[in-house]
Amino acid sequence: MKERYKNFLLIIKNKSAANGWWLFLFLILLFFHCARLPDSDEGIVLNGAWNLINHRQLYIDFFEFISPGSFYLIFWFWKIFGIHYFVAKFLAVIIVFLSSIGIYKITQTVSKNKVNRFFPLIFIITSIYWPIINHNTFNILFIIWAVYFFIKGLSDYSKNNLIISGLLTGLSILFLQQKGIVLLLALSSFLVISLIKEKKYLLLKLNFYFLAFSFLPLLFLLKWPLKTLYENLIVFPIFNYTETAKMPFYLFTIFLIVLLLMIWLFKKEKSKKIWLLLYVQFFLLLSTLPRPDFYHISLILFPLYVLIPISLEKSKPIDLSKKIIYLIILSAILAIIYPSTIFICFRDLFGSIRNNKLISYVKNNCSGPYLYAGPFIPEVYFETEKINATPYSFLITRLHTPEQFLEAKKSLEKYQPTCAVLDYKMVAKFNYDKNNPVDNYILNNYEPTFQEGDTYVYRILPADL
Numbered sequence: 001m002k003e004r005y006k007n008f009l010l011i012i013k014n015k016s017a018a019n020g021w022w023l024f025l026f027l028i029l030l031f032f033h034c035a036r037l038p039d040s041d042e043g044i045v046l047n048g049a050w051n052l053i054n055h056r057q058l059y060i061d062f063f064e065f066i067s068p069g070s071f072y073l074i075f076w077f078w079k080i081f082g083i084h085y086f087v088a089k090f091l092a093v094i095i096v097f098l099s100s101i102g103i104y105k106i107t108q109t110v111s112k113n114k115v116n117r118f119f120p121l122i123f124i125i126t127s128i129y130w131p132i133i134n135h136n137t138f139n140i141l142f143i144i145w146a147v148y149f150f151i152k153g154l155s156d157y158s159k160n161n162l163i164i165s166g167l168l169t170g171l172s173i174l175f176l177q178q179k180g181i182v183l184l185l186a187l188s189s190f191l192v193i194s195l196i197k198e199k200k201y202l203l204l205k206l207n208f209y210f211l212a213f214s215f216l217p218l219l220f221l222l223k224w225p226l227k228t229l230y231e232n233l234i235v236f237p238i239f240n241y242t243e244t245a246k247m248p249f250y251l252f253t254i255f256l257i258v259l260l261l262m263i264w265l266f267k268k269e270k271s272k273k274i275w276l277l278l279y280v281q282f283f284l285l286l287s288t289l290p291r292p293d294f295y296h297i298s299l300i301l302f303p304l305y306v307l308i309p310i311s312l313e314k315s316k317p318i319d320l321s322k323k324i325i326y327l328i329i330l331s332a333i334l335a336i337i338y339p340s341t342i343f344i345c346f347r348d349l350f351g352s353i354r355n356n357k358l359i360s361y362v363k364n365n366c367s368g369p370y371l372y373a374g375p376f377i378p379e380v381y382f383e384t385e386k387i388n389a390t391p392y393s394f395l396i397t398r399l400h401t402p403e404q405f406l407e408a409k410k411s412l413e414k415y416q417p418t419c420a421v422l423d424y425k426m427v428a429k430f431n432y433d434k435n436n437p438v439d440n441y442i443l444n445n446y447e448p449t450f451q452e453g454d455t456y457v458y459r460i461l462p463a464d465l
Helices: 002-032 040-053 069-081 085-110 114-129 135-156 159-175 177-198 202-215 217-223 226-244 250-265 272-286 294-299 302-314 320-335 338-346 357-365 379-384 402-415 425-430 437-445
Strands: 370-374 419-422 446-452 455-460
Touching: 002 085, 002 114, 040 069, 040 085, 040 379, 069 085, 069 135, 069 159, 085 114, 085 135, 085 272, 085 302, 114 294, 114 302, 114 338, 135 159, 135 177, 135 202, 135 272, 135 294, 135 302, 159 177, 159 202, 159 217, 177 202, 177 226, 177 272, 202 217, 250 272, 250 294, 250 302, 250 320, 272 302, 294 338, 302 320, 357 379, 357 419, 357 446, 357 455, 370 379, 370 437, 402 437, 419 437, 437 446, 437 455
Parallel strands: 370 419
Antiparallel strands: 419 455, 446 455
């Protein structure tokens, strides 16, 4: 009886410690994401949801080349809790927190280890500099939990777990089509490879369930014409986005090397869970090729986080060569938090738009419901409570087509917004060409009346009012 009482107290103590740890992580998230700083990457999603609030139809009345999940999720939360920036921000914090729990659950499924709780902390620290109100951040939640249930289904050949994994994979496609499709291909092809190796035809049945239920969430897309979806979500990103988003591949190369080193460490491993994680990590790394920066790569490193504890555990004693490899892997993963340290040191962690002169000027001096903010400052629409006078949340030469610039110009001529907000420094890295129909129209018909930093507000000339 005494021994049972001690065990009961130990369970309570362990649960209290675990709950305290997760509360600590959640408070870290809240603390570092309590600012309200204008951000263009967040602005894309906020402007999309804001358009929905203003009864504009996605892909019909306004153009986007990402799948609809993020816009509608924020739109629904605004409908329930009120239209406010911090409703969207708190939702994003919850999503990052649930993602970190998913990483821990995967790690526990692969190997129970005292250091497992450390890797959700790494994930949360890297999120400090992320634009967390973003389709990429929302998408990773479904990817992480899809992998978790897939691992469970692979372990016990459970139809139910594969069904849940399929549903979550389908949802990941609804939030970001490229990464979701990559995940679908990775998980389904892994089942095919397992079928070929093991000759267990139950895997064929499980793959059918996985694929069938992964397509179920995609029925939501039937509310739009298939031709429109094809042009916006497939053709445009393939033939336009990659050209503008080109950047150095050094970070991609570093983590490809890290992955190869990890594969070498596990070359004699027979666990399907471990090889699944390595396989998924490879596909997720490939998914960052269109834009392999710190943000996009740090989002998808969770399989490597999961494998570090078991790699340390299974390789004792560790010889010198393995020590060097571990040092490289750990250094690379710790380096991924570097942008967060810079953010903490040099950004205003408690910033607010309350004293933002630009936003105040537009609200007080730009009459009418419409505004143009560009080429890439879509956050201005929601912050000023104005409606985009064009169908495009942002417009960048070499990304958007000449036809799209002409369409945007026609919209400006139709709605004639009182003001246009321009910031060309934001798009200098894209070699933006100001000689285009939209900028020529604004510079010929508007005059600058306000400046804050590199951002200018132009008012329509009196003769055109």
